Amino acid sequence: MAVAPIPFQLPNITKFKIALCQLSVTSDKNQNLDRASRSIRFSVEQGAKLVVLPEMWNCPYSSDYFAKYAEDFDNRDASPTWSMLSEAACCHGITIIGGSLPEWDHGRLYNTCCIFGPDGKLKAKHRKIHLFDIDIPGEISFKESDTFTAGDQPTIVDTEVGRIGIGICHDIRFPELAALYRKRGVDIICYPGAFNMSTGELLWELVQRARAVDNQLFVATCSPSRNSTGSYTIWGHSTLVGPSGEIIVTSGHEETTVIAEIDYSNIQLQRKSLPLDDQKREDIYKFIDVHELNP
Numbered sequence: 001m002a003v004a005p006i007p008f009q010l011p012n013i014t015k016f017k018i019a020l021c022q023l024s025v026t027s028d029k030n031q032n033l034d035r036a037s038r039s040i041r042f043s044v045e046q047g048a049k050l051v052v053l054p055e056m057w058n059c060p061y062s063s064d065y066f067a068k069y070a071e072d073f074d075n076r077d078a079s080p081t082w083s084m085l086s087e088a089a090c091c092h093g094i095t096i097i098g099g100s101l102p103e104w105d106h107g108r109l110y111n112t113c114c115i116f117g118p119d120g121k122l123k124a125k126h127r128k129i130h131l132f133d134i135d136i137p138g139e140i141s142f143k144e145s146d147t148f149t150a151g152d153q154p155t156i157v158d159t160e161v162g163r164i165g166i167g168i169c170h171d172i173r174f175p176e177l178a179a180l181y182r183k184r185g186v187d188i189i190c191y192p193g194a195f196n197m198s199t200g201e202l203l204w205e206l207v208q209r210a211r212a213v214d215n216q217l218f219v220a221t222c223s224p225s226r227n228s229t230g231s232y233t234i235w236g237h238s239t240l241v242g243p244s245g246e247i248i249v250t251s252g253h254e255e256t257t258v259i260a261e262i263d264y265s266n267i268q269l270q271r272k273s274l275p276l277d278d279q280k281r282e283d284i285y286k287f288i289d290v291h292e293l294n295p
C-alpha cells in the first residue's frame with residue numbers, strides 16, 4: 001500500500017536568508033578552510049541563517065586527492081575541517097550544510113556531508129548514495145567508485161530553518177530520492193555538487209528545476225567555483241530554485257557568495273494552486289506492469 005505523504009506544515013520560521021558559498025578550491029587545505037570560514041562570516045553579516053557549502057571544498061575534486069585530504073570525524077582533534085564547521089555554526093548561531101568532504105571510517109572512504117546546528121553540534125551526516133561514475137569517450141572519464149564507498153541512507157534533518165533533505169551532486173539525478181524526501185515532509189533539498197563542463201551546461205539547471213517542480217519544494221545547490229587547472233573542470237552556477245521550478249537566484253562560475261530569501265509560504269501556495277498530491281493516481285501506477293505496456 002502506498003504511504004500517504006506527510007501534509008505540508010508551515011515551519012516555525014517561514015522566511016529566512018540562505019547563503020550558497022561558491023568557493024575556490026586549491027590544493028592547500030588550510031587556505032580552503034580559511035576561505036570557507038570567511039565566506040560563512042560574510043553570509044552571516046548579510047543575515048543568512050542557513051549556509052550551504054560545495055561538494056569537496058577542502059580538497060580538489062580528484063581521485064588523487066580524496067584519500068590524502070580525508071579526515072576521521074570520530075577523531076575530532078585530528079579533524080580541522082570538522083572543528084572549523086562546528087565552531088562557525090556555534091559562534092554565528094546558524095545551521096551549516098557542510099558541503100561534502102572526504103571521510104575516513106574504518107578504512108573506508110566516503111563522500112560525506114555534515115550538518116551542524118546553531119549549538120555547533122552535528123545534526124546529521126549524509127554519505128553520497130549514488131557514486132559518480134561516467135565515461136564519455138574523448139570527453140570525460142571519472143570513477144568515484146574506485147575510491148569511495150557508497151552511503152546507504154537517505155538523510156532528513158529537522159533544523160531551525162525547516163526540514164531539510166540532503167543529496168550530494170549525482171544524487172540529484174535520482175528522482176526517487178527527492179520524491180521520498182517530499183513524502184517525508186521536507187521543505188528544501190540541499191545538494192552540494194560539482195558538475196563539470198561536459199554535464200553542466202545541459203543538465204545542472206534542468207535537474208534542479210525538475211526536482212523542485214515535481215516535488216513542489218525548494219532546491220538549493222552549491223558548487224565550487226570553476227578551476228581551469230585540474231583535469232576535472234567544475235561547472236559552477238550555484239542556484240536556488242523555488243517550488244514552481246522558478247530560479248530565485250543563480251551565480252556564474254567565479255568564486256562568490258550568493259544570498260537569497262526563502263519564503264516557505266510559497267510551498268503552501270504552489271501546492272494549493274496545483275494539488276499534485278491529491279491528483280496522483282497511485283492506484284493506476286501500481287497496476288501498470290511492463291508486460292501490459294509491451295506485450
Ligand SMILES: NC(=O)CC(=O)C(=O)O
Pocket residue numbers: 055131132168169170171193194195196199200
Ligand atoms: N560530482 C558529481 O557527482 C558530478 C556529476 O554528477 C556530474 O554530472 O558532473
